Amino acid sequence: MKRFSKRFMDTLRLHVRSGRGGMGQPRYGGIGGKGGDIYVEAQEEQTLRKILEANPQKRWSAASGGDSQKFRICGEAAKDLIIPVPVGTTVRLDQNKVLGEVNQKGDKVLVARGGAGGSSINKYNGQKGQVQNIQLELKLIADVGLVGFPNAGKSTLLRAISNAKPKVASYPFTTLQPNIGMAEFHDGHQVSIADLPGLIEGSWANFGMGHKFLRHVERTKLLLFVVDVNGFQLGPKHPHRSVTENVIILNKELEMYSSDLLEKPAILMVNKMDCLLAETKLENLLKDLSQMKEISLNFPEEFCPDQLVTFEDIIPCSARANRASVNYLKERLREILNFHGDQERNQVAIETKAREKIQRQLTERSIKLV
Known part of the structure; x- marks a missing residue:
């Protein structure tokens, strides 16, 4: 065989x-x-x-x-x-x-x-x-899609927050295939989370895992950006990118593949907060994010997004060493998913009522004409 x-x-x-x-x-x-x-x-x-x-x-x-x-x-x-x-x-x-x-x-x-x-x-x-x-x-269907460069800690987070057991190591491209885990809550509620292969610069043009990764983002309800507070360097021949630069480039990669992705609800998780000087780096990031538009304009044109993602929350976390931060993130994911789910259901109900009203009016008019 x-x-x-x-x-x-x-x-x-x-x-x-x-x-x-x-x-x-x-x-x-x-x-x-x-x-x-x-x-x-x-x-x-x-x-x-x-x-x-x-x-x-x-x-x-x-x-x-x-x-x-x-x-x-x-x-x-x-x-x-x-x-x-x-x-x-x-x-x-x-x-x-x-x-x-x-x-x-x-x-x-x-x-x-x-x-x-x-x-x-x-x-x-x-x-x-x-x-x-x-x-x-x-295209995998999941509530949450983890978006981040290699070695940002996505697999570690998935292990900590769910029942999935993806491979974890301290080198890039540990994840070569999607993993889906279920985050379970005390009342039986579940949230599905997809850990997807790490992006690299140029993924939108199908470099690296390219479209093999990005197509799976399309069917997630919420994007969870995962960045290393220390920044990221793909290899010796590549420049080291600060955490702020990583956020902007991730934004650009999603925009170049499909600007519709930037309309999805998004959370930014700043990982590895157990590292030395992490608090100072976080403060600098928060300051940068408040001036995101101005900072992104200083980037080379190929890295500068036309549309900036809006984060509904920015959560510092240590997926490896701080269980309380993981639990807080887990609860926020559920809250934001529920909020947008309620909004979507309300919108559907409004549209349904509007269609029914129009249908009744058309029926009444046709009866009068007869």
């Missing part, structure tokens, strides 16, 4: 062929059965790797419709073929056209329509099914 790498897989290309329509029966006016359609359907506990392991050739074909026969005038329609995919999958054609998304269990997207059965319309010849090359693109 072919062996597969166990690294996280978030894209998969498949070749799909729907079923051909069955042949008609011109002598008796019989109609052939319709060929099977092919759908992708969101299922829990499914992964793209399981799809690959189930069908290493990556070719999926639906059955053909039954032919019309002397004693069965209408040919039997073929069963549809269902490809189980993870929740949060976007389905694209090779030309990059989006066919649809499956964001909840049971959501389905038609990817190849079966051919029509033979009839008088097509001279009783069953029609070919559609042949498509599709791309499955997984």
Whole structure:
């Protein structure tokens, strides 16, 4: 059996062929059965790797419709073929056209329509099914997405705040694949948190982990920026960036990928507050953030964001050494998620009432006209 790498897989290309329509029966006016359609359907506990392991050739074909026969005038329609995919999958054609998304269990997207059965319309010849090359693109769905450069302490935080056990080490790029943990509260409430591969400068242009990281940020409800109070240096050939510079460059990376990301609620966590002179560095950061616009204008143009992220809270923390700071962060995440969830539900209720009112007015007017 072919062996597969166990690294996280978030894209998969498949070749799909729907079923051909069955042949008609011109002598008796019989109609052939319709060929099977092919759908992708969101299922829990499914992964793209399981799809690959189930069908290493990556070719999926639906059955053909039954032919019309002397004693069965209408040919039997073929069963549809269902490809189980993870929740949060976007389905694209090779030309990059989006066919649809499956964001909840049971959501389905038609990817190849079966051919029509033979009839008088097509001279009783069953029609070919559609042949498509599709791309499955997984975007993790989580309440909170951790955003930060390598070695900022995201994995350490996830271990401290949830039941996840990501690899932790004192060198960059420890996290090479997304990890999701669940932060649990005493009343049973849970918040899902995604620790994603660290950004580097140029990720928006697909350098480093690039889009492999950034696509997963799109479906999170809240962004948690995690920065090292001491700043960050990717390697000896790269400049050392202060914590303020890191915040601005992270802002720019998200903006260049999609400015919509900056509309999401965001919290800034300043990590490693157990280090020497951390309090002084934090004071300098808070002062810089109050003058963020002026400071960012002094950056080279390629690092200067057009739109600055607005942080709803700035929280100093030591994910490794201060449990109380982690617990405080955990509670704030829940509070802010609940606040925005309530706002969203209220907005939906207002829009629903407005639509119902308009519908009633239209109905009343139509009655009067009659």
